[in-house]
Amino acid sequence: MTKMLTDERLAEIKERTSKATPGNWARYSGPDSWQDSPTIGSDSNTEPIATFSDYCMPLQANVEFVIHAHQDIPELLSHIKALTEIIHKEGAEIVRLSKVNKAQAELLDVAAKHEAHLTRRILKLERAQMDVLLNPKEMINE
Numbered sequence: 001m002t003k004m005l006t007d008e009r010l011a012e013i014k015e016r017t018s019k020a021t022p023g024n025w026a027r028y029s030g031p032d033s034w035q036d037s038p039t040i041g042s043d044s045n046t047e048p049i050a051t052f053s054d055y056c057m058p059l060q061a062n063v064e065f066v067i068h069a070h071q072d073i074p075e076l077l078s079h080i081k082a083l084t085e086i087i088h089k090e091g092a093e094i095v096r097l098s099k100v101n102k103a104q105a106e107l108l109d110v111a112a113k114h115e116a117h118l119t120r121r122i123l124k125l126e127r128a129q130m131d132v133l134l135n136p137k138e139m140i141n142e
Contacts, residue, residue, distance in 0.1 A: 026040070
């Protein structure tokens with residue numbers, strides 16, 4: 001099972017994200033970039049953000065990951081926040097419905113007890129009625 005991120009951990013990630021160079025990051029082709037070395041830059045800054053040197057040529061997929069992380073992480077944090085709000089809202093609704101369900105169960109229990117009591121009374125009245133019908137003279141003398 002995946003470990004849940006705490007609010008503190010999410011705040012740390014958000015803080016690091018907010019401190020990074022703003023703007024859309026992309027492969028940089030300014031005067032400081034080397035032809036064969038991937039350089040990452042921002043549309044809000046003329047200086048390169050990062051350059052991968054010739055001796056540690058990363059996979060293109062890794063360069064793309066770093067470039068897109070700047071846009072992806074804030075989106076993921078927003079998505080996590082929205083989902084957390086939904087979970088809290090739904091959790092509150094579950095608690096409310098649980099209370100309603102408990103109250104309904106209690107009402108059904110009370111209704112069942114009353115039904116049993118009324119059934120016993122009806123049976124007693126029906127027996128008395130049968131006694132009157134079967135022994136009308138005894139009932140009159142009493």
